[in-house]
Amino acid sequence: GQQVMQIPQYQHVQEGEDFTTYCNSSTTLSNIQWYKQRPGGHPVFLIQLVKSGEVKKQKRLTFQFGEAKKNSSLHITATQTTDVGTYFCAATSGSRLTFGEGTQLTVNP
Amino acid sequence: DTAVSQTPKYLVTQMGNDKSIKCEQNLGHDTMYWYKQDSKKFLKIMFSYNNKELIINETVPNRFSPKSPDKAHLNLHINSLELGDSAVYFCASGPGDTQYFGPGTRLTVL
Numbered sequence: 694g695q696q697v698m699q700i701p702q703y704q705h706v707q708e709g710e711d712f713t714t715y716c717n718s719s720t721t722l723s724n725i726q727w728y729k730q731r732p733g734g735h736p737v738f739l740i741q742l743v744k745s746g747e748v749k750k751q752k753r754l755t756f757q758f759g760e761a762k763k764n765s766s767l768h769i770t771a772t773q774t775t776d777v778g779t780y781f782c783a784a785t786s787g788s789r790l791t792f793g794e795g796t797q798l799t800v801n802p
Numbered sequence: 803d804t805a806v807s808q809t810p811k812y813l814v815t816q817m818g819n820d821k822s823i824k825c826e827q828n829l830g831h832d833t834m835y836w837y838k839q840d841s842k843k844f845l846k847i848m849f850s851y852n853n854k855e856l857i858i859n860e861t862v863p864n865r866f867s868p869k870s871p872d873k874a875h876l877n878l879h880i881n882s883l884e885l886g887d888s889a890v891y892f893c894a895s896g897p898g899d900t901q902y903f904g905p906g907t908r909l910t911v912l
Contacts, residue, residue: 724899735892735903736845779843785899789858792845 697722697784699793707801712769714796716782723785725758725765730795731778739767772800805829806904808893814910815883822879823907825893833857834876835901836868837892845892851876883911 698717706712716725724743728736740749742758742765749756753776755768769776777800782793806827815821827834835858836848849868850858856868865881876893888911893904 726899728901730843735906736901738900738902741900781845783901788852789847789850790899790901791847795843795845797843 697725697782697791697793699782699796701796702794703797703799705799705801706772708774709771712772712776712798714767714780714782714798716765716767716784716793718763718784721762722765723762726783726785726790727756727765727767728781728783728792729778730781734778736781769798772798774800774802776800806893806895806902808891808904808907810907811905812908812910814912816912817883817885819883820879820881821883821909822877823891823893823909824875824877825904826875827893827895827902827904828874829895829897829902831895831897831902832873833896833898834870834873835894835896836876836878837894837903839890839892839906841889849876849878880909883909885911887911 726741727739730736740756745762746760747758753770757766779795779797781795783790809824833852835850837845839845848862851870853873854870867879870876890906890908892906894901
């Protein structure tokens, strides 16, 4: 089945620093989704990217879909303690959604 | 108001027991899922039902059996629980690709 590799697995930042997580696939993706899971919580849908080269923003979060539709990134500008959690990318393959391994972000105040 | 609900939230049991987790969604979605999240946070799909019909059945031991009495409910029954079954189990539903997750059930097998 389709696999998406996500890096880094862990990221520790000081509050105010930027953060980026990357998602890569060896095959062309039809779309990519991003989810956030707070500690002790459940994954929550953030956004879906469909078009080649697409860039979407949600406040301090910027999502990009590569031109070849094989990679994606999530960038957070000036992290806050509320950004703590695990960020997952996920790609559709047939009728299933395959999740990346996730990036666990911790933010030191 | 709850979109996807699961019960129980916590489940602690002995090895060899049989247990069930219930899931209900009030979003009107046709498709429901069960995911397992291990201690490393890896999310792995187990089952998917579309309008009560099984459409995804990953490589999951036969001890796990999903049941969907109607399209708003997808329950998970686990027989002969093993230590390795300890994890957080998430139910989800979706109109298409996007998944709406329940709060999760933390299963601990002693």
